[in-house]
Amino acid sequence: MKTVFVVGAGPAGMFAAQKIGQGGHEVIILNRDIKPGGLAEYGIYPTKDKMKIGLRKQFAKVLSLPNVHYFGHVPVSSQSRVSISDLKELGPSAIVFAVGAQGTKKLGLPGEQVSGVYAAKDFVYSYNLLPPFTSRDFSTGKRVAIVGMGNVMVDIARWLLIDAPVKTAEEVVVVARRGPFEAKFDKKEFDYIEEFLDRKAFDEELRRIQPQLSAVGQDVSKLAEETFPVLATPAADHPAGKPRLRFRFLCSPQAIHADAGGRIDRLNVAENVLFERDGSIGCKATEQSADLDVDTMIFAIGDVADPALGLPYNRDSYVINPDQSDPKRAAYELFDPQGGKVLDGMYAVGWARKASDGLVGIARHDAEVGAVHVLKYLETARDSNTNVAQVQNFLERKGLQAVSKADLECLARAEEKQAQKNGVPWFKFAEDNAMLAAIEAEKAKAVTA
Numbered sequence: 001m002k003t004v005f006v007v008g009a010g011p012a013g014m015f016a017a018q019k020i021g022q023g024g025h026e027v028i029i030l031n032r033d034i035k036p037g038g039l040a041e042y043g044i045y046p047t048k049d050k051m052k053i054g055l056r057k058q059f060a061k062v063l064s065l066p067n068v069h070y071f072g073h074v075p076v077s078s079q080s081r082v083s084i085s086d087l088k089e090l091g092p093s094a095i096v097f098a099v100g101a102q103g104t105k106k107l108g109l110p111g112e113q114v115s116g117v118y119a120a121k122d123f124v125y126s127y128n129l130l131p132p133f134t135s136r137d138f139s140t141g142k143r144v145a146i147v148g149m150g151n152v153m154v155d156i157a158r159w160l161l162i163d164a165p166v167k168t169a170e171e172v173v174v175v176a177r178r179g180p181f182e183a184k185f186d187k188k189e190f191d192y193i194e195e196f197l198d199r200k201a202f203d204e205e206l207r208r209i210q211p212q213l214s215a216v217g218q219d220v221s222k223l224a225e226e227t228f229p230v231l232a233t234p235a236a237d238h239p240a241g242k243p244r245l246r247f248r249f250l251c252s253p254q255a256i257h258a259d260a261g262g263r264i265d266r267l268n269v270a271e272n273v274l275f276e277r278d279g280s281i282g283c284k285a286t287e288q289s290a291d292l293d294v295d296t297m298i299f300a301i302g303d304v305a306d307p308a309l310g311l312p313y314n315r316d317s318y319v320i321n322p323d324q325s326d327p328k329r330a331a332y333e334l335f336d337p338q339g340g341k342v343l344d345g346m347y348a349v350g351w352a353r354k355a356s357d358g359l360v361g362i363a364r365h366d367a368e369v370g371a372v373h374v375l376k377y378l379e380t381a382r383d384s385n386t387n388v389a390q391v392q393n394f395l396e397r398k399g400l401q402a403v404s405k406a407d408l409e410c411l412a413r414a415e416e417k418q419a420q421k422n423g424v425p426w427f428k429f430a431e432d433n434a435m436l437a438a439i440e441a442e443k444a445k446a447v448t449a
Contacts, residue, residue, distance in 0.1 A: 002093040003384035004374065005030060007076050010038020011055070011360045012350025012367040013098030018062040019371035020096070025378060027068045028092070028391055030082070032075045033130065034403050034411070034435050036063070038100055039351075040360055042130040043121075045155050047163065049425060055360065063405050069388045072403035073432065074395060078310035081398045085310075090394060091385040094345040094374055097311065097318070097334070098367060101303035101355035105316065107147075111256030116141065116264040120152050120300035127159055134430040141295030142170040145267055147253055148300030149176045150184035156298055158192045161243050171244045172196070173292060177252050177272060178283045179209060181218050183227050190228075196245040199235035202228075209249050216274045216281055248292065250274070252285055256297065267292045302356040311348075312336050317355055318348050332370040345381060347374055401436060410442035411435055 002025040006017045009031035021027045035041055040055045063070055076082045076099075087095055104119045106112050118138060125133040144160055146153045153174060160169040176182070206220050213220060224231035238244060251269035259265040269292060270285040304316035311334060312319040321330035321342050332353065334343040349370035350363045357366075395402045403411075411429075415438070419427035429435045 001026060001383055001387075002378050002381060003028060003386055004378070005087055005090075005092045005095045006098055007087070007095065008032070008038065008098035008100060008350075008352065009036035009059075009070070009072070010098060010100050010350065011040050011363040012100070012352070013038070013096070014059050014062045014367075015364045016096050016098055016349050016367035016371045016374075017068050018065065019368050020374055020378075021062075021065045021068040023371075023375045023378070025067070025093070025375075026384070026387070027065075028388060029068065029070045030074045030076055030087075031070070031072045032099075034072045034432060035408070036070065036072065042125055042128040044128075045158070046128055063408070069391075070403075070405045070408070071391065071395060072408070073436075074400055074402050077306070077308045079308050081400060082395070083310060086394075086398075090391060092345075093378055093381045093384045094347065096370070096374060097309070097346070097348045097352045098350050099306070099309060099352045101305050101351040102309075103304035103306040103316070103355075105302055105304045106299050107253060107301070109253055109256055111258060111264070114256060114258040114264050115262055116295060117256060117297045118299070120146075120148070120156060120298055121303055123156060123298055124152070127164070129428040129430045131430065131432045131435075139296075140164075140168050141263075142168060143173065143294045144169050144171070144296040144298065145173045145175050145292060145294040146298045146300055147175045148302075149174060149178075149182070150300065151186055151189050152300040154185045154189045154193060156300060157196075157245060161193055161196050161245065167243070169243055169296075171246060173294065174245070174247045175251060175253060175267070175269065175292070176247065176249050178281060179213055179218065179249050179274060180206070180223055180227055180247070181213070182281060187227075187229065193245055194230050196243055197230060198238045198244040198246050199230070200238065201244070201246050202231075203235055205247055205249060212250055212272075212274050216276045218274075218281075250283065251290065252283075253297075254285075254289065263295060264297050265293065265295055267294050267297060303351070304355050305352060311346075312338070312343075318352060320348060320353065328369075329373045329376075332373050345377060403436075403439065407439045407443075410439045410446075414438035414442050 004020050004027050006013050006029045009029050017027045017029050036059050123138055126138045157172050250272040254270045255268040256264050257266040269290055271288040272283040272285055274281055274283050305318050307313040319335045319337055321333040321335040323330040332347045334346040349367040415427050
């Protein structure tokens, strides 16, 4: 019998598990969170119910496979009760790491540690109700700077301006290293927040940076058709009392200053100029700088793998096999650079392999391609001497209250009942203890029924 551990239950982990399970092998999923889904559950914007429901159905189909087993509420890292060494000692035939990019990517700025400064991933987790982020302080003030110009920025701005239960933001300032032509967000996503754009301030910003844009052949008059369709309409005065969305282009954060209470109150930025190289636009800092008065700052600049997992790590990702004789296979194999060898039977897929690369569809494709290489490896790999009962006993000895597939069904029933009781479309428990208690309550009802 061949048994494969899949660590992580986001889209990459679930679809890798499905592919390997369909290949006839036993698959044991170990997930940090109680619920499966990863970013599909806790990263997609809260009101995108149709997308989330569709993905939950797909994940339920994966878990319905009798040879795919699930243990949630089981963190794996060098700092957790379960380490990679522990997993290897259990004797699986292979281990697939689909843990996503759970590291925190900031810029290493002076003052980054002050309060009111957050990583986008953590902030998104908090409003998407992922424990333990729900119990941490993600308070926002009146002037919020979001560093980055992609869809995550749009989501955060949308939350602050539209859907946050308590709206504090009077102004959201998008801080971008490059210019408006390099915006990475989708136009249809920007539509949600376009009404908050301070058009007169935006036009002034475009005039400020026009010389730099012209220097690299960028024509401001084409912005309406390429990036900001709102520019095709006449500018009007911003409605009094309505929160404002502003952009600050061509600047890079370089220092954070705090007030007497220890919270950010000023962001110092370096003014940038653009340059063209090999057909792409880059930027570089000048000696000029400016201060932005903000009381909250959120980095939305992508993510990195978490070095605390315990795998060989290089800058922002785990180390994969550099062998170019079979680059497709090697791209998924984990590698020990100190020993100069492949970590036998250990693979990475999805964002664990390449952080912040694409959305669910790309994660699925990457996982399924990686799973093909795992299946090929399993053809000659040793049989496993572990099974589900042994893993369950091991986790109990570690003092972990693991969540099974049956437990997930209990949790789903409990949340559905709570949603009906509250008269809302959906409901999520915001703490692990509340989820575990709800599971036990549903089990007790089943026994007495």
